[in-house]
Amino acid sequence: MAKKIYVALTLCLLCIGLPVSVMAQKATVVKGIVRDSITHEPISYASVFFVGSDKGVMTDDEGRFAVSVRDNFLNVRISTLGYREKTVFVKKGAENNLEIDLVPSDYTLQEVVVKPKKEKYSKKNNPAVEFVKKLIDRRDVGNPKHHDFFNYEKYEKMTFALNDFSEEQKKKWLFKKFQFIFDYVDTSEVSGKPILTVSIKEKIAENYYRRSPETEKSIVTGIKRAGIDEIFNEESVQMLCDDLFREIDIFGNDITLLNNRFVSPLSNIGTSFYKYYLLDTIAVDGVKCIDLGFVPFNSESFGFTGHIYVPEGDSTYFIKKVKLNVPRDINLNYVENMYLEQDYKKLDDGTRIKTKDDAIIEFKVMPATQGLYARRMTTYDKFSFTPPDDLSVYDFEGRERVEIDAQAKPEEFWIDNRHVPVKKKEGAVDKLLARLREVPAFYYTEKFIGILIGGYVETSKDSKFDFGPMNTTISANEVEGARFRVGGVTTAQLNPHWFARGYVAYGTKDEKIKYSGEVEYSFNKKKFHAREFPIHSIKLNHTYDIDQLGQQYMYTNKDNVFLSLKRKSDNKATYLRKTELSYLQERKGGFSFGLGIRNEIQQMATDRIAFIDGYGKEMKDYMQTYFDVKLRFAPNEKFYQTRSNRYPINLDAPVLTLSHSFAFKDVLGSRYSYNRTEFGIQKRFWFSAFGYFDGIVKAGKVWDKVPFPMLILPNANLSYTIQPESYALMNALEFINDQYVSWDFTYNANGALFNRIPLLKYMKLREVFSFRGLYGSLSKKNNPLYNQDLFVFPKGSTEMDKMPYMECGVGLDNIFTILRVDYVWRLTYRDNPNVSKSGVRISLHFSF
DSSP states (O other): OHHHHHHHHHHHHHTTTOOOOOOSSOOEEEEEEEEETTTOOBOTTOEEEEETSSOEEEOOTTSEEEEEEOSOOOEEEEEOTTBOOEEEEOOTTSEEEEEEEEOBOOEEETTEEEOTTTSOOOSTTOHHHHHHHHHHHTTTTTOGGGSSEEEEEEEEEEEEEEEOOOHHHHTSGGGGGGGGGGGGEEEOTTTOOEEEEEEEEEEEEEEEEETTTTEEEEEEEEEEEEEGGGGSOHHHHHHHHHHHTOOOOTTSSEEEETTEEEEOTTSTTHHHHEEEEEEEEEEETTEEEEEEEEEESSTTSSOOEEEEEEETTOTTOOOOEEEEEOOTTOSOTTEEEEEEEEEEEEOTTSOEEEEEEEEEEEEOSSTTSOEEEEEEEEEEEEEEOSOOSOGGGGOSSSSEEEOTTGGGOOHHHHHHHOSSOOOTTGGGHHHHHHHHTTSHHHHHHHHHHHHHHHOOEESSTTOSEEEOOGGGSEEEETTTEEEEEEEEEEOTTTOSSEEEEEEEEEETTTOOEEEEEEEEEESSOOSSOTTOSSOEEEEEEEEEEEEETTOOOSSSOTTOGGGOSBSSOOOOEEEEEEEEEEEEEEOTTSEEEEEEEEEEEEEEOSTTSOEEBTTSOEESEEEEEEEEEEEEEOTTOOEEEOSSOEEESOOOSOEEEEEEEEEOTTSTTOSSOEEEEEEEEEEEEEOGGGOEEEEEEEEEEEOSOOOGGGSBOOOBOOBSBOOTTSBTTOOTTSBOBSEEEEEEEEEEOTTTTGGGSTTGGGGTOEEEEEEEEEEEEOOGGGOTTTOTTSBOOOTTOBOOOSSOEEEEEEEEEEETTTEEEEEEEEOSOTTSTTOOOEEEEEEEOOOO
16 A cells, blocks of 8 residues: 555656656766776775765665766765775766776775775674674663653654656657646755655654653644645555654664665674775764765665764764665665665763754656655754653553644744745645646546545545445356446545445346445544544444355455456355444554444355255244454554555554454344354564564354354455465365464565575565464364254365364565565365365565
8 A cells, every 4th residue: 555655646647648857957967887997897885975065876786876966066076995085077067977997095994904895895803893883882872762751842844756857758749738847846955856846744743752651652733734645545644654754763773664674784783784894084064973884795685875974082982973875786666766864963961862864765666657756854853851841741542642733733833833944846736736637637647546546436526425445346256146336435524423335236147136334423523534543433234245154355345356256166155134233442542442233144045055954954044143342452553544444554563353242042033142252463573674474363262052154164265366364275164163273474585585696686576485274173062963953064164173274385576566476385184175285376566
């Protein structure tokens, strides 16, 4: 979902072929190669600095560099450890192709000679390694969280723009209607490239930290948004940006960015992951600092190239500035360039204060398409180490609270409080979009992308009813044949407390009409739709539809068109008539609980599922009324919210679930007494830059004697897609249990192995290993072989013996950046009739 939004931001202007432009001031293009003057071997990671500006780049693994800038400078200075520095004249406003030969020179420090380009890099007796070890040992010195209280104001400006326009496209006839956009073209402060800002977000927050009991709270006093992403859920987009562009903690072992983990240059494993070089001394804000350079041993791995600047003679090894880039060959999708910079200051008592955190990333979703520029500028001010006047700031639920009037602040508030000025053309996004939307091609393209991302079609500008979800409009299964469905939901524009949703579906094979209707009352006033977090509502639902027993797709609609192609017959289904009254309350701390009562009538649909007991007596249907209690705890959970579903932004937060369902015989029509308890836990574990492990473990038990549709039916995945919490090679209703323990383990190595294999590493593939299984059993009381009053199991169904069901898979991920292909093996019960022993499964997804 995160990457879909980046794609959408680009497509909104690209699908209609918007023109690109350059600024009136012509750019100076500097490119070339840096070589050893004797051997003519390329010199990688050399610093190319533009004298007279604060801009610079580093050469890649092949010693090449290329950049276009608009600053006023005439000379380029090239330097690297082991070579004499060289300055070269360049022609302003022209294209300069340079071949720069550097003369080797021994670099002496503390009587140790280091020649990184002429000798094999060694950690032994390397002064740079000894220096960084001291930095690592002292990285907690001056931590502001050593104080009992730490309070500060944080300002954040997030900008998205289309990047690096070309004048040739401007001349094409296709762009004649869009010439006005060039009035809004700006210049990147870092790369010097022309950019067109399409989204800008500002946020001001007061942050409060207390050491005992340890508590961190943020009170957002101002939010200002403008841009093309207003077609998405604004709160979810904000949450997405906050997670993808997290504040970087250089002092930790890992750095979280773009849903990945990078090894920090100050990590405990840093000396095994990075090469370090003591380069020179350099003035930083008037302070003479030691320049520590570093590059990863393997340029494809998740690490940085960059510099750490430490004031000369500082016994505390205080870090004043950090500059980070990513290697050109890094196994990271869609990122062309990344520039990260942090500034720190040291207070009189030795406390280290971060004053600026600047992140610039240039994206390219597809080759030969317009790039996307993103910048998150964060600044910090008004530091205090005294208790806040009102200690109740630590008492509210959750980590963040947004003031009621935060989004309604007048312009005077922003003029007085923003830390960084907004440039004139950045602040003109609303005017740009207003003019773009006057052009029909752009207007309808924007609408189409909104439907693609949200899944619903709005009926007007302030839509009171939306049609959807669109991916369920047409599907197919063996019981219904071709299935056609139309449905929709009301919005908060109709009423912010009362909501309705429903659908009507028709199958061409069974010629039956199915339907669902739901009315919901929200105790919280909603901005857009009923499913906004946090939910606190009561709803009534009535549904008549097919129930595919043993197939429970956890993360998509059961009639999603992409699930229509099946590897096995999916005719083990019933018709289910269900009426449910439920209550749900979600708390901002991550805890939620639900209560419900539901009446179900299961009806025979095909001869594959028959309600026949051991005496041969057949029942056309039976009724049950259940009472449900559900508890869920997911602290710090982050997700992208649509009208119907939530897509996790990350899985770092643990998710704990506990549910119990019960029924009483002869109460509200129930035919059986029933008790079912289930518990689950889910968590992602990161192994620094070496990938991550997703684990899901669940257990459950049915305590009473009931027929097989009410027992535990393992989740069989009959499609060719990869679906979490389902079994790719199990048949529907192959196993029936009344107690179970299941697991679903996936390890994505993020290219940890392939990044080290010559030639293969350039494909940027990522290894995936999966192992899932279920151990279950069936007690005699629920086995129809011992109880003739129970329904006979469907043909092909059985109970498990002492061996668990298990399957494993090996996969290649990141094929063309979007495709994952697994080959899956069934490890046990391979001799069961009519089963698949292995097969290929696929999934499409975007990941950085």
